[in-house]
Amino acid sequence: MKKEIRISGFGGQGVALAALVLGKAATLYEDLEGVMTQSYGPEARGGASSADVILSDAPIAYPFVQQADVLIALSQEAYKRYRPLAKKDALVLIDQDLVQPDNSDSVKAIPATRLAEGLGRRIVTNIVMLGFWTSSSGLVKRENMEKALEDSVKAKTLSLNLKAFSTGFEYGRTRERPHE
Amino acid sequence: MTRPAVLTGKHFMHGDHACAEGALAAGCRFFAGYPITPSTEIAEHLAARLPEVDGVFIQMEDELASMATILGASAAGARSMTATSGPGLSLMMENLGLGVMLELPTLVVDVMRGSPSTGLPTLPGQSDVMQARWGSHGDFAVIAYSPWSPQEMFDLTILSFNMADLYCVPAILLADEVVGHMVEKVTIPPEDKIDHIERKKPSKPADGSTYKSYLVEDPDLVPALPFAGEGYHIHLTGLTHDERGYPDMSAETHDHLVRRLFEKIQKNANDIIRVEGYELEGARIMVVSYGCTARSAHSAVLQARAKGIPAGLLRLVSIWPFPECIIRDLSKSIDHFIVAEMNLGQVRLEVERVVHRDVIGVHHAGGAMIPPEPILAAIEAVAK
Numbered sequence A: 001m002k003k004e005i006r007i008s009g010f011g012g013q014g015v016a017l018a019a020l021v022l023g024k025a026a027t028l029y030e031d032l033e034g035v036m037t038q039s040y041g042p043e044a045r046g047g048a049s050s051a052d053v054i055l056s057d058a059p060i061a062y063p064f065v066q067q068a069d070v071l072i073a074l075s076q077e078a079y080k081r082y083r084p085l086a087k088k089d090a091l092v093l094i095d096q097d098l099v100q101p102d103n104s105d106s107v108k109a110i111p112a113t114r115l116a117e118g119l120g121r122r123i124v125t126n127i128v129m130l131g132f133w134t135s136s137s138g139l140v141k142r143e144n145m146e147k148a149l150e151d152s153v154k155a156k157t158l159s160l161n162l163k164a165f166s167t168g169f170e171y172g173r174t175r176e177r178p179h180e
Numbered sequence B: 001m002t003r004p005a006v007l008t009g010k011h012f013m014h015g016d017h018a019c020a021e022g023a024l025a026a027g028c029r030f031f032a033g034y035p036i037t038p039s040t041e042i043a044e045h046l047a048a049r050l051p052e053v054d055g056v057f058i059q060m061e062d063e064l065a066s067m068a069t070i071l072g073a074s075a076a077g078a079r080s081m082t083a084t085s086g087p088g089l090s091l092m093m094e095n096l097g098l099g100v101m102l103e104l105p106t107l108v109v110d111v112m113r114g115s116p117s118t119g120l121p122t123l124p125g126q127s128d129v130m131q132a133r134w135g136s137h138g139d140f141a142v143i144a145y146s147p148w149s150p151q152e153m154f155d156l157t158i159l160s161f162n163m164a165d166l167y168c169v170p171a172i173l174l175a176d177e178v179v180g181h182m183v184e185k186v187t188i189p190p191e192d193k194i195d196h197i198e199r200k201k202p203s204k205p206a207d208g209s210t211y212k213s214y215l216v217e218d219p220d221l222v223p224a225l226p227f228a229g230e231g232y233h234i235h236l237t238g239l240t241h242d243e244r245g246y247p248d249m250s251a252e253t254h255d256h257l258v259r260r261l262f263e264k265i266q267k268n269a270n271d272i273i274r275v276e277g278y279e280l281e282g283a284r285i286m287v288v289s290y291g292c293t294a295r296s297a298h299s300a301v302l303q304a305r306a307k308g309i310p311a312g313l314l315r316l317v318s319i320w321p322f323p324e325c326i327i328r329d330l331s332k333s334i335d336h337f338i339v340a341e342m343n344l345g346q347v348r349l350e351v352e353r354v355v356h357r358d359v360i361g362v363h364h365a366g367g368a369m370i371p372p373e374p375i376l377a378a379i380e381a382v383a384k
Helices: A015-029 A076-085 A112-118 A122-137 A142-152 A155-175 B015-025 B040-053 B063-075 B086-102 B129-134 B150-167 B177-181 B251-267 B291-306 B324-331 B346-355 B372-383
Strands: A002-010 A033-038 A048-056 A070-073 A091-095 A108-110 B009-014 B030-033 B056-059 B080-084 B106-114 B120-124 B143-145 B170-176 B183-188 B275-278 B285-289 B311-316 B318-320 B336-341 B360-363
Touching: A002 A015, A002 A076, A002 A122, A015 A033, A015 A048, A015 A122, A015 A142, A015 B009, A015 B183, A033 B177, A048 A076, A070 A076, A070 A122, A091 A122, A108 A122, A108 A155, A112 A122, A112 A155, A122 A142, A122 A155, A142 A155, B009 B015, B009 B150, B015 B040, B015 B080, B015 B106, B015 B150, B015 B170, B015 B177, B015 B183, B030 B040, B030 B063, B040 B056, B040 B177, B063 B080, B063 B086, B063 B106, B080 B086, B086 B106, B086 B129, B086 B170, B106 B150, B106 B177, B120 B177, B129 B143, B129 B170, B129 B318, B129 B346, B143 B150, B150 B170, B150 B177, B150 B183, B170 B177, B170 B291, B177 B291, B285 B291, B285 B372, B291 B311, B291 B336, B291 B372, B311 B324, B324 B346, B336 B346, B336 B372, B360 B372
Parallel strands: A002 A070, A070 A091, A091 A108, B030 B056, B030 B080, B080 B106, B106 B170, B143 B170, B285 B311, B285 B336, B336 B360
Antiparallel strands: A002 A048, A033 A048, A033 B183, B009 B183, B106 B120, B143 B318, B275 B311
């Protein structure tokens, strides 16, 4: 098993934190190999930016995503830029209020930003999306993602983050079947 | 919250942070530096961490002062370090030579980016290999290791400190932007499982003016230099000096001193050198690589083996001193050497020097990590 996962959006949407939580859950709690890379250039500040994670059950040599198996897009610009670089049959997750996918593209959609706003803080959109990915992909166990979340966010924001994760997870679980 | 110096356990850790944690685990309590991409996260992390363990962090006015300051800290007995990238390494060169001449152990971490000049600040390169070896004026030898993962950013930082202390010489960690900025699993062992080598101590107590700091009595050619402030009369100068450390301008003293500085590394090379071999059995084609590029080389070699091509990988964990004997021995059974590196042939020329024949280079000037494909193509081309 080897999965290349790209989380993309515009600068400030927390794509790097989402990738870090995902990587931690897989490598520290699931015993998978994992590597995270992100863009450090000017493109990381505003515009379309991405954070990438590769997960595998074998050691990972080349650490960069070549053709993503999973694309999470939190902005139209990110979708436009990264969709053509991902596999044709990639699992594509979008924020349905922010991304208008191509007609031919089969995507899984969630109003992540709206759901985060409903919880009181738009800033947890990335974590809603992470919950949605967890139930849609079935790749990493929910409790391990939650443990990684605990390691990664400030204690005073933990309950909000866990709520955001759960919101995204349940949205996916009740509306989508796991990706084959 | 104050954390301990050694964060024993499993982490999903950024390469630069792993280097900083390796330094703390090695007992480094003094950092002086000037931030520069892609090494900045080392300084940033130590600025937060050193005060937690009663250490000192100083942001200097520039790299010249940074290098001078870590030498001063070393003269007083501290494990000291700085972190920089190519442009900063250039500015450190004069005082790096001073460290060699004074025989003061310290660690310079160079997270290499695309060069020359300002080059590509946020993108990788591996083109400071020869600068590490020959960048300061004069004949000298240094120790340099090249990590290929965040785990090795931790492990080789510790090894670099130990080797620097053992042989009283500055060590250089030749990392690259890919390894510095990637996040991967890092296991930090318990504190009592971390190797720690102390610097050689003077065999005589401080008793006035009789101690000769630079007198060499051991076969390893390393003097027992006292720390400043221990009561010994010490004299440190970049001028050619005698066994007391006093200036001595004679040709004999100069030749004797410079030869010893050179030979103490050559003589102990087998102890310093680290290489790792992969798929060596029956190999007729040998890829030599280091740092991030060795990851692609490993992948290429495994793909070649899957196609029935007898390829192997020699990964240089240490680059300086150069593993001449190991490569020369290997060359007896190897038909073709290929060197893969993110520069235009710095290590390839070293391999050619050692094996006395043409070596194929897979080179890129930097800006993006060399992927496995061109290395595999080079293997397949010679396998035909």
